[in-house]
Amino acid sequence: MAEKVAPPSPREITTKPRVSDRVFRGTVTGVGMLSLLILTLIGLFLALRGFQTFKSEGFHFLTGYKWESVTSDSGQVTNTFGVGAMLIGTILIASVALVVGVPLSVLCALFLSFYVPDRLKKLLVSVVDLMAAFPSILYGLWGYFVLMPMAEYWAKLLYKYLRWIPIFDAPQPFFERSPFIAGLVLAIMIIPIVTSVSREIFAQTPLDRVQAAYALGATRWAMIKTVVLPFGSSGVVGGAMLGLGRAFGETVAVFTVLNVVFKANFHILYGAGGNVASMIILKWGEAVGDETKALLAAGFVLFVLTLLINLAANSIVKRTLKSGK
Amino acid sequence: MTTTATPVVPQKPWQATPKEIAPTILLLIVSLLASVVIVAMTPMKGKLAYAFLFFVIGTTSLSIRKWRIRGRAAAADAIVSSIALTGAALVFTPVISILATTISHGVKGLHWSLFTQSMFSASYQDPISAGGLLHALVGTLYLILISIILSVPMGILTALYLTEIKGPGANFIQFIVQAMSGVPSVVAGLFIFASIIVTTPIKASGIAGAFALSILMIPTVTRTAQEVLLLVPNDLREAGQALGATQWKTVATIVVPAARNGLITATILGVARIAGETAPLLFTIGGSDKLNWNPFKDYQGALPFYVWKGLMMGTPESVQRAWTGILILLILVLVLFVAARTLGGRRMKSK
Amino acid sequence: MTLPINNDDGDNMSVEAAPSKSSLGDVASERAKAKMPGNAPLGSGLEARGIHAWFGKHHALSDVSLDFAAGTVTALIGPSGCGKSTFIRTLNRMHEFIPSAAMAGEVLLDGKDVYAKGTDVTKIRLQIGMVFQKPNPFPSMTIGENVLSGLKLAQLKVSDRENLMQECLERAGLWAEVKDRLGAHAGGLSGGQQQRLCIARALAVKPKVLLMDEPCSALDPGSTLRIEDTIGQLAQTMTIIIVTHNMQQAARVSDYTAFFLSDGGPGSMIEVGPTNEIFSRPRDQRTENYVSGRFG
Numbered sequence: 001m002a003e004k005v006a007p008p009s010p011r012e013i014t015t016k017p018r019v020s021d022r023v024f025r026g027t028v029t030g031v032g033m034l035s036l037l038i039l040t041l042i043g044l045f046l047a048l049r050g051f052q053t054f055k056s057e058g059f060h061f062l063t064g065y066k067w068e069s070v071t072s073d074s075g076q077v078t079n080t081f082g083v084g085a086m087l088i089g090t091i092l093i094a095s096v097a098l099v100v101g102v103p104l105s106v107l108c109a110l111f112l113s114f115y116v117p118d119r120l121k122k123l124l125v126s127v128v129d130l131m132a133a134f135p136s137i138l139y140g141l142w143g144y145f146v147l148m149p150m151a152e153y154w155a156k157l158l159y160k161y162l163r164w165i166p167i168f169d170a171p172q173p174f175f176e177r178s179p180f181i182a183g184l185v186l187a188i189m190i191i192p193i194v195t196s197v198s199r200e201i202f203a204q205t206p207l208d209r210v211q212a213a214y215a216l217g218a219t220r221w222a223m224i225k226t227v228v229l230p231f232g233s234s235g236v237v238g239g240a241m242l243g244l245g246r247a248f249g250e251t252v253a254v255f256t257v258l259n260v261v262f263k264a265n266f267h268i269l270y271g272a273g274g275n276v277a278s279m280i281i282l283k284w285g286e287a288v289g290d291e292t293k294a295l296l297a298a299g300f301v302l303f304v305l306t307l308l309i310n311l312a313a314n315s316i317v318k319r320t321l322k323s324g325k
Numbered sequence: 326m327t328t329t330a331t332p333v334v335p336q337k338p339w340q341a342t343p344k345e346i347a348p349t350i351l352l353l354i355v356s357l358l359a360s361v362v363i364v365a366m367t368p369m370k371g372k373l374a375y376a377f378l379f380f381v382i383g384t385t386s387l388s389i390r391k392w393r394i395r396g397r398a399a400a401a402d403a404i405v406s407s408i409a410l411t412g413a414a415l416v417f418t419p420v421i422s423i424l425a426t427t428i429s430h431g432v433k434g435l436h437w438s439l440f441t442q443s444m445f446s447a448s449y450q451d452p453i454s455a456g457g458l459l460h461a462l463v464g465t466l467y468l469i470l471i472s473i474i475l476s477v478p479m480g481i482l483t484a485l486y487l488t489e490i491k492g493p494g495a496n497f498i499q500f501i502v503q504a505m506s507g508v509p510s511v512v513a514g515l516f517i518f519a520s521i522i523v524t525t526p527i528k529a530s531g532i533a534g535a536f537a538l539s540i541l542m543i544p545t546v547t548r549t550a551q552e553v554l555l556l557v558p559n560d561l562r563e564a565g566q567a568l569g570a571t572q573w574k575t576v577a578t579i580v581v582p583a584a585r586n587g588l589i590t591a592t593i594l595g596v597a598r599i600a601g602e603t604a605p606l607l608f609t610i611g612g613s614d615k616l617n618w619n620p621f622k623d624y625q626g627a628l629p630f631y632v633w634k635g636l637m638m639g640t641p642e643s644v645q646r647a648w649t650g651i652l653i654l655l656i657l658v659l660v661l662f663v664a665a666r667t668l669g670g671r672r673m674k675s676k
Numbered sequence: 677m678t679l680p681i682n683n684d685d686g687d688n689m690s691v692e693a694a695p696s697k698s699s700l701g702d703v704a705s706e707r708a709k710a711k712m713p714g715n716a717p718l719g720s721g722l723e724a725r726g727i728h729a730w731f732g733k734h735h736a737l738s739d740v741s742l743d744f745a746a747g748t749v750t751a752l753i754g755p756s757g758c759g760k761s762t763f764i765r766t767l768n769r770m771h772e773f774i775p776s777a778a779m780a781g782e783v784l785l786d787g788k789d790v791y792a793k794g795t796d797v798t799k800i801r802l803q804i805g806m807v808f809q810k811p812n813p814f815p816s817m818t819i820g821e822n823v824l825s826g827l828k829l830a831q832l833k834v835s836d837r838e839n840l841m842q843e844c845l846e847r848a849g850l851w852a853e854v855k856d857r858l859g860a861h862a863g864g865l866s867g868g869q870q871q872r873l874c875i876a877r878a879l880a881v882k883p884k885v886l887l888m889d890e891p892c893s894a895l896d897p898g899s900t901l902r903i904e905d906t907i908g909q910l911a912q913t914m915t916i917i918i919v920t921h922n923m924q925q926a927a928r929v930s931d932y933t934a935f936f937l938s939d940g941g942p943g944s945m946i947e948v949g950p951t952n953e954i955f956s957r958p959r960d961q962r963t964e965n966y967v968s969g970r971f972g
Binding site: 034108115126128191195218256303307 | 371404408410411413420478485490497498502504510513518544547572600644658661
Binding site: 211216217226 | 768770773775798799800801802805806808810812813814815816817825826828829830831874877878881
């Protein structure tokens with residue numbers, strides 16, 4: 001006689017948003033998507049304008065060392081465009097910036113996180129943030145007039161004692177306006193971002209592990225070594241990559257300090273070289289026609305490069321921050 | 326049994342007393358003297374030698390002392406402490422140097438007519454008393470104003486999308502905003518050149534420059550605004566909706582007003598981000614030396630551009646202009662920065 | 677055996693109060709017998725004298741004097757916010773990590789004030805170990821490395837690592853479960869196992885005193901019983917102070933119990949005595965209210 005009772009089926013709960021809400025949500029969503037549109041347009045326009053160059057130069061555009069637009073007597077224009085030399089310079093200068101800037105940033109972040117009393121910490125953190133707000137042309141000006149004379153002396157010392165290492169050698173003892181000095185200026189410019197990302201990550205270190213280490217009789221350094229660094233190292237790598245992205249794209253400061261010459265220079269102490277961004281500025285003034293297009297193509301390369309670095313960096317930082325929660 | 330009437334005083338027995346700090350300071354003074362002596366006696370010379378020797382001798386002597394009274398672990402701790410302190414000092418020294426040189430070089434060129442004249446009838450090679458930077462100041466103010474109009478609404482609405490709607494694409498958009506904040510400024514300039522200046526009737530002008538600057542400003546505004554909106558407690562939103570208000574009403578009348586100061590801070594930080602940008606302007610504003618009140622037509626000047634020109638000409642007079650220009654730019658950035666801090670600080674306190 | 681008696685007027689004096697063995701309850705009496713001074717060469721224990729604690733202006737703990745005889749288990753009970761956790765953190769100087777923290781009074785370990793000028797705080801924490809509320813093994817280390825992590829942190833040398841590791845894990849009651857996977861990461865253990873690993877880790881540096889701050893509050897009842905078992909074993913060789921919210925737990929594991937209470941002002945110790953007395957005939961009405969479950 002048992003009458004089967006149908007199991008209750010889930011009832012759907014829906015609320016139909018009111019008109020004003022739908023307008024609001026639509027507008028906000030639309031605007032939210034705009035940033036995607038802008039980013040796509042940047043890539044699209046630069047690629048489109050540079051398309052001709054990519055087509056004529058092919059892969060050689062990335063590996064070529066020559067940037068020439070020669071007009072023969074008969075009016076025939078021969079173009080050879082390759083940013084290879086400048087890509088090398090970009091990597092070289094950014095490497096100097098990372099090698100100098102990242103250790104200093106990590107030390108500074110450790111100092112701010114674990115060594116300074118609270119009140120001083122607030123002030124110093126503000127100073128680091130202020131560094132990030134300094135215009136890049138200010139770094140260029142200071143780098144050229146203040147840092148350069150000192151750094152030239154350091155370069156001479158490096159040359160004197162370490163020239164047996166190939167990158168510290170130089171074809172001529174000409175140390176002014178070198179990739180080394182440009183790299184030092186960039187190092188100072190990436191310090192705020194790397195420091196603040198590292199600090200943010202160190203602050204996420206799970207407190208219970210910190211206390212466990214101290215309760216076991218750890219000194220401050222022993223605690224940092226066993227708890228903070230294993231937790232934060234991947235995040236610091238992410239921060240360093242954000243710095244790398246900034247160093248790759250920096251234009252004005254590099255152009256001011258560096259003796260921008262279009263040639264491949266592997267000797268960091270020798271005063272010649274350039275990066276993609278500063279090369280664009282250098283060539284822009286006289287560029288016409290095809291060369292302008294080639295410069296836009298170079299801009300596209302720079303855009304893609306920094307975009308990839310930034311995406312990778314952000315996902316690493318995000319993952320580390322999450323793991324602390 | 327004694328009854329004491331004196332109240333118990335809070336103490337911090339873990340804090341070092343002057344007597345405990347004294348040996349450390351003494352050791353540092355001795356290290357300083359030792360480095361002076363060594364520099365005098367050996368062929369090493371220069372500031373670098375002093376700094377290096379002082380660091381090495383100071384660190385070694387402090388860590389040896391720690392080793393003797395506390396053991397190996399304490400010695401390692403002492404070494405790392407002094408390395409960390411040195412690292413931080415190396416980070417903050419350039420800031421002090423930058424501020425000091427900018428001020429000392431910049432003030433030499435300050436005079437009143439800077440703010441009343443343009444460079445139209447003067448040359449960069451003239452002594453700085455000729456001409457002024459009014460045209461650049463006006464240009465920069467226009468650039469800032471238009472950039473605010475272009476990027477603040479978009480930045481805040483995007484932040485609202487990320488915090489209020491939390492739509493399916495929120496994570497992705499977050500990713501895109503972060504990617505956008507990494508766009509090199511030179512690329513922003515090239516893009517506006519390639520898209521707007523080449524294809525539309527808008528030619529190099531104030532508005533074209535502001536377009537380029539907005540690309541850099543939007544992500545800054547969005548990210549700061551998002552942080553601020555996340556600080557608005559959820560109970561406020563729920564309270565609004567429990568009262569029967571629509572989401573739109575809740576956001577407009579409760580969430581945004583609660584975050585008002587923070588949103589202003591976001592705007593200011595965005596302005597500070599772009600005020601000194603030079604690279605995008607090189608492709609977009611033309612860099613006029615003439616006062617131009619119309620940001621939609623004809624070449625425009627700007628402070629960073631003025632500095633750039635002065636620097637590139639390279640004569641003592643033009644470089645003096647660059648220093649003075651950068652000083653004014655720096656003051657602008659500092660004012661913005663302090664304003665953002667004060668507003669931001671007040672927001673935190675009221676929470 | 678010295679027991680501090682807290683007078684009503686807040687004035688402290690210590691009186692010789694040898695608790696009669698017959699009055700000690702069934703659980704603790706056996707152990708207490710074995711640990712009477714003279715029987716166990718465990719050092720002279722830990723002594724807190726007139727401890728006050730502040731966080732900024734907030735006076736969190738007022739005038740607590742308490743003796744922890746060597747080889748005993750003392751439970752600190754009381755409602756939330758009564759200052760018992762703050763109190764045990766003053767004992768191994770973990771209190772000072774909070775920037776605004778301040779204190780007054782003395783903590784004597786073997787007769788020496790741990791707050792005396794020139795004391796090496798890391799040495800104090802090596803002698804007074806601590807186990808926290810939430811199990812917190814180092815996730816980047818293996819189980820074995822976790823046990824020995826204290827030695828690495830304090831840069832102490834040890835001749836026979838394997839033996840020490842085994843001994844500590846055995847004393848913590850974890851050896852049988854992990855002996856085959858000492859090289860595995862600690863994150864794979866259950867909560868209760870992790871907590872026993874934390875106990876083993878604390879034991880490896882051979883502390884004289886072990887502080888336990890609600891060590892079972894994050895664990896299931898089965899794991900709780902195992903930890904209580906471990907505490908019983910450990911008490912033979914060291915002094916244990918345990919903060920707990922669980923009155924049954926206090927009754928099960930401790931020889932002495934101290935009741936803390938805050939009446940709006942700073943927390944203070946209301947009463948201390950042999951555990952069975954505190955639970956059966958407390959002298960103070962407030963203690964009775966608490967242990968009989970009328971509040972808290």
